[in-house]
Amino acid sequence: MPMAAEEIETLIKAGIPDAVVEITDLAGDGDHYAARVVSESFRGKTRVAQQRAVYDALGGRMGGVLHALQLTTAVPN
Template identity: 80%
Template sequence: MPMQAEDIETMIREAIPDAEVTITDLAGDGDHYAAHVVSESFRGQSRVNQHKAVYAALGGRMGGVLHALQLTTAVPTS
């Protein structure tokens, strides 16, 4: 069963409380999403570690319930 965008956003915000999260359904199938996550907690972390934090928030659903996630992460710019 596909994941809903709201569920993905909720899981990320629960794990990274200060995150600004934007989820886009890329294919309209509930299986291919893009996520843009901005968090102060990413400051000083490598991009790889930022992505690992987001994947950890999804609790192992990548590759199973959630087939594809185009992920971009950033720190706040002001």
């Protein structure tokens, strides 16, 4: 069963409370998403650490109920 974009956003914001999250359904199938996550908590962290924080917030759903996520992370300007 595909995961709703709103659920992805809710999970990320629960794990990274200051995050600004934009979710795009890439294929219209509820199974392939792009996420842009902006958070001050990413400042000073490597891209790998930023992305790991997002994956941690998703609680192990990557590769399971969440099939594909194109992830972009950033710090606020």
